[in-house]
Amino acid sequence: MSLVPAELVVQDEREAVAEYNSATVERSWYHYVLLAGAILFAAVSVGFVGTIFWSSLPTWLHHAGTLLGGKGWVSPAGPFGGLAMIAGTLETSLIALVLAVIIGLGTSVAIVYLIPKRLRNVVATLVELLAAVPSIVYGLWGLLILAPWMESTVNPWLNKWPFATAIFGSPGKEFGTSLLLASIVLGIMILPTFVAISREVIAVVPQDLIEASLSLGATRWQVIRGVVLPTAKIGLFGATFLALARATGETVAVALVAGGVANAQFHLLYPGTSIAAWIALTFGEAQGNEIAALMALGVLLMLLNFGFSLVSRWMVRRQRLVLERV
Amino acid sequence: MTEIKSGAAVATSADIRGATAMQLRDVAVSFHGRTAVRDCTFDIAKNRVTSLIGPSGSGKTTLLRALNRLHDLTPGAKVSGQILLEGTDIYRGDVTVTELRTRVGMVFQRPNPFPTMSIYDNVVSGLRFNGIKKKALLDEAAETSLRAAALWDSVESRLKVAASNLSGGEQQRLCIARALAMDPEVLLMDEPTSALDPIATLRIEELMTTLKSRVTIIIVTHNMQQAARISDDCAFLLMGEDRAGELIEFDTTEKIFNNPKDSRTLDYTLGRFG
Amino acid sequence: MSDMTELDKPIEVDNELRNEIRRISQHSRARRATVSKVMIALCAVALVVSAVPLVLLILQLLEKGIPVIDKTFFTTLPSTPSLIAPNATGGVSNAIVGSIALSLYASVLAIPLGVLVGVYLAETETKLASSLRVIAQTMAGAPSILMGLFAFSFVVRDLNIGFTAIAGSFALAVLMLPVIVISTEIAVRGVPNTLREAGLALGAKSHTVSLRVVLPAAVSGIVTGSILAISRAVGETAPVLLVIGGGFTNSWKPFDPVSALPLTIFENAKSEWPSQRAQVWGVALVLVAFIFVLSLSARMWASRKQQVRN
Numbered sequence: 001m002s003l004v005p006a007e008l009v010v011q012d013e014r015e016a017v018a019e020y021n022s023a024t025v026e027r028s029w030y031h032y033v034l035l036a037g038a039i040l041f042a043a044v045s046v047g048f049v050g051t052i053f054w055s056s057l058p059t060w061l062h063h064a065g066t067l068l069g070g071k072g073w074v075s076p077a078g079p080f081g082g083l084a085m086i087a088g089t090l091e092t093s094l095i096a097l098v099l100a101v102i103i104g105l106g107t108s109v110a111i112v113y114l115i116p117k118r119l120r121n122v123v124a125t126l127v128e129l130l131a132a133v134p135s136i137v138y139g140l141w142g143l144l145i146l147a148p149w150m151e152s153t154v155n156p157w158l159n160k161w162p163f164a165t166a167i168f169g170s171p172g173k174e175f176g177t178s179l180l181l182a183s184i185v186l187g188i189m190i191l192p193t194f195v196a197i198s199r200e201v202i203a204v205v206p207q208d209l210i211e212a213s214l215s216l217g218a219t220r221w222q223v224i225r226g227v228v229l230p231t232a233k234i235g236l237f238g239a240t241f242l243a244l245a246r247a248t249g250e251t252v253a254v255a256l257v258a259g260g261v262a263n264a265q266f267h268l269l270y271p272g273t274s275i276a277a278w279i280a281l282t283f284g285e286a287q288g289n290e291i292a293a294l295m296a297l298g299v300l301l302m303l304l305n306f307g308f309s310l311v312s313r314w315m316v317r318r319q320r321l322v323l324e325r326v
Numbered sequence: 327m328t329e330i331k332s333g334a335a336v337a338t339s340a341d342i343r344g345a346t347a348m349q350l351r352d353v354a355v356s357f358h359g360r361t362a363v364r365d366c367t368f369d370i371a372k373n374r375v376t377s378l379i380g381p382s383g384s385g386k387t388t389l390l391r392a393l394n395r396l397h398d399l400t401p402g403a404k405v406s407g408q409i410l411l412e413g414t415d416i417y418r419g420d421v422t423v424t425e426l427r428t429r430v431g432m433v434f435q436r437p438n439p440f441p442t443m444s445i446y447d448n449v450v451s452g453l454r455f456n457g458i459k460k461k462a463l464l465d466e467a468a469e470t471s472l473r474a475a476a477l478w479d480s481v482e483s484r485l486k487v488a489a490s491n492l493s494g495g496e497q498q499r500l501c502i503a504r505a506l507a508m509d510p511e512v513l514l515m516d517e518p519t520s521a522l523d524p525i526a527t528l529r530i531e532e533l534m535t536t537l538k539s540r541v542t543i544i545i546v547t548h549n550m551q552q553a554a555r556i557s558d559d560c561a562f563l564l565m566g567e568d569r570a571g572e573l574i575e576f577d578t579t580e581k582i583f584n585n586p587k588d589s590r591t592l593d594y595t596l597g598r599f600g
Numbered sequence: 601m602s603d604m605t606e607l608d609k610p611i612e613v614d615n616e617l618r619n620e621i622r623r624i625s626q627h628s629r630a631r632r633a634t635v636s637k638v639m640i641a642l643c644a645v646a647l648v649v650s651a652v653p654l655v656l657l658i659l660q661l662l663e664k665g666i667p668v669i670d671k672t673f674f675t676t677l678p679s680t681p682s683l684i685a686p687n688a689t690g691g692v693s694n695a696i697v698g699s700i701a702l703s704l705y706a707s708v709l710a711i712p713l714g715v716l717v718g719v720y721l722a723e724t725e726t727k728l729a730s731s732l733r734v735i736a737q738t739m740a741g742a743p744s745i746l747m748g749l750f751a752f753s754f755v756v757r758d759l760n761i762g763f764t765a766i767a768g769s770f771a772l773a774v775l776m777l778p779v780i781v782i783s784t785e786i787a788v789r790g791v792p793n794t795l796r797e798a799g800l801a802l803g804a805k806s807h808t809v810s811l812r813v814v815l816p817a818a819v820s821g822i823v824t825g826s827i828l829a830i831s832r833a834v835g836e837t838a839p840v841l842l843v844i845g846g847g848f849t850n851s852w853k854p855f856d857p858v859s860a861l862p863l864t865i866f867e868n869a870k871s872e873w874p875s876q877r878a879q880v881w882g883v884a885l886v887l888v889a890f891i892f893v894l895s896l897s898a899r900m901w902a903s904r905k906q907q908v909r910n
Contacts, residue, residue: 106646249743
């Protein structure tokens with residue numbers, strides 16, 4: 001089996017059923033054991049969603065508006081406004097996504113078309129290993145290596161540009177640990193995820209389409225831009241959404257490098273936080289209503305993540321249909 | 327061996343065939359040092375259909391792909407000898423490969439219209455790759471080449487629909503139209519009917535016969551009846567003892583099928599092997 | 601047959617059109633070649649750009665991690681540095697014990713159930729199976745902090761078990777489950793139908809075939825999937841952060857609070873003591889090395905299986 005992480009596996013059900021004409025296990029003790037396992041798993045999944053939602057219910061009933069639109073988070077009594085976390089999540093994920101998609105697309109094209117075949121497996125293994133590096137290690141690296149460098153070198157340089165203050169915030173008030181650093185670290189982290197899928201999607205574009213365009217006098221770039229990327233388009237969107245799902249759910253790395261301040265603002269060099277990071281940072285001290293509010297943030301995170309990953313799966317599946325028609 | 331080679335060389339000078347479009351001189355193709363096909367010396371006559379026949383592994387397709395430098399991107403592939411197009415060696419350093427490919431077009435085994443493009447976009451894709459943006463030019467070229475591929479009447483009203491809506495035979499004619507839009511001098515066809523049903527095959531064959539007044543056609547085929555029906559000249563290749571394909575005989579199709587010089591050619595055309 | 605009449609017409613070649621096309625394509629050729637070269641070069645640059653931070657990360661991990669790893673690192677409990685002894689960080693034995701204990705209990709919880717469910721998905725075609733498949737795929741991508749919230753609500757609070765190793769293992773087990781389910785299903789479906797048919801043809805009952813023929817044939821795929829699931833779980837911080845209590849002893853007991861390698865990193869990375877911040881690199885190195893060994897052994901196991909099959 002391939003070592004693609006399980007969340008990247010998109011099975012085609014029709015394909016699976018067609019290939020594997022499974023003799024349905026008849027009613028026997030064995031069947032009931034399997035069924036019991038399946039029901040227990042279903043119960044765990046329902047419990048997973050249900051328990052978190054149930055624990056967040058007080059917030060949804062009484063403070064839903066504050067959670068979704070409120071600006072301040074005051075421990076331990078409240079109010080618990082979630083705007084800073086929601087905004088921070090979207091802001092850091094989207095910037096990370098833009099970085100990862102631009103660099104990742106180029107990387108995937110380079111892996112498929114520039115690297116010799118023999119080296120390709122080595123590169124694929126490396127990408128998979130890097131995807132296995134735990135996020136806490138990226139966070140540590142961001143905090144102890146990148147943050148001081150941002151503070152001493154990058155931030156002053158960024159603030160030299162016109163309109164920089166509008167984007168990054170006033171010089172002197174900015175920090176090494178900031179929303180921008182969180183976005184960069186997130187971008188680096190989701191890059192292997194994106195590349196793992198986009199590389200595969202690009203590699204399966206049929207060779208004869210490439211040769212057909214070459215035979216019409218297309219340059220190599222025109223082949224990629226005009227035929228390969230459009231043919232792989234839906235799958236690439238799928239990879240993008242999967243990377244987005246990962247970015248929004250990333251917790252400890254963002255907790256370490258974003259600065260951990262619940263300020264609802266959009267200046268990139270100011271400290272901020274995300275939903276997941278905020279749960280990690282404040283849960284230890286939380287009591288009563290604050291726990292419910294954090295659970296409610298968890299529900300939001302779940303909705304975002306499930307939404308993105310469903311879209312992603314649907315797209316990768318549709319990509320297969322496109323290629324089947326070819 | 328030597329006799330056969332010289333036999334082939336003699337055949338190239340047959341003057342009934344008029345002007346030459348391409349000349350192959352001792353062409354060989356190897357991958358990572360392993361020869362796939364070699365000893366190919368013959369002339370492709372202008373405005374005729376030349377077929378490359380021979381059993382699997384005889385290097386027909388490999389040879390065909392050398393004619394528009396499709397091996398360029400295959401790592402480890404090496405083409406030696408000379409391939410002349412209008413007197414110029416296409417592997418010479420100053421030949422631009424993209425330009426060469428607009429002059430030597432190709433149609434593939436499997437109908438392969440670009441799946442994300444409409445019929446119209448498919449036909450003009452080559453023009454767009456080559457920097458032509460003017461709508462009037464694109465429209466005119468699209469109509470001309472679709473007419474030439476005998477497809478215009480059936481697709482005129484649905485140029486904007488996806489090419490995947492066409493039948494297999496229509497898709498292949500679309501691919502021919504796509505190649506013709508660049509107005510190439512030579513059209514390479516790699517078993518263009520092997521994925522088609524008999525009726526669609528027949529229509530492509532008729533099309534080729536009409537097209538040769540406009541473009542020189544070189545076709546690889548497994549189907550000897552097809553080669554006999556449509557081609558004017560014929561090159562017979564066979565796999566040698568070291569598993570490398572080589573040219574056995576080149577002559578007019580009539581001679582290859584009725585009066586070949588080499589007994590192996592006779593055996594093959596009579597269906598005794600292959 | 602309209603096409604036939606079309607074919608009968610002589611094909612006229614429009615020289616004007618041909619010349620115009622030739623002219624434009626000739627004119628734009630050099631520019632297009634340059635654009636192509638530049639863009640391809642940019643792709644190569646992207647490859648380098650994406651490799652640089654990852655290579656730097658690994659190099660710095662080695663450079664800063666190796667010097668702080670010694671015998672006491674593995675064998676002694678942590679201590680808090682003070683002004684008198686600013687370098688007295690102690691070791692991280694509690695975190696090592698904790699991480700091993702957590703993954704052990706999590707495996708015990710997750711692997712049997714995951715395998716059962718995976719076999720169920722592969723062997724039946726019920727509505728329940730297809731919805732569980734979607735659920736497993738969605739759960740496999742769920743943010744790990746949610747597993748922590750679940751374990752807190754259910755194990756720590758509702759079952760009143762408190763901040764313990766078992767609560768952390770529960771969170772990790774929920775994380776591992778979908779991974780094991782998916783890889784088991786793939787492994788079982790990968791068993792050739794001929795094997796199964798041979799068994800059935802001999803008159804064996806379908807459950808006997810499933811247990812005696814299909815499962816043994818799928819076992820290496822299942823093992824690979826389980827190792828990958830463990831390697832993912834052992835590096836997770838967020839789920840255990842909320843529920844294991846951060847114990848300072850070398851306890852293997854499931855109902856004691858424990859620590860874990862990632863948790864140690866998370867807590868000490870922001871320490872005011874330079875000695876503790878330095879030690880964190882060693883913890884990270886040990887963690888990454890452990891995960892790489894697990895992943896590579898899973899990969900080797902998978903490729904060995906492939907060879908056996910071939």
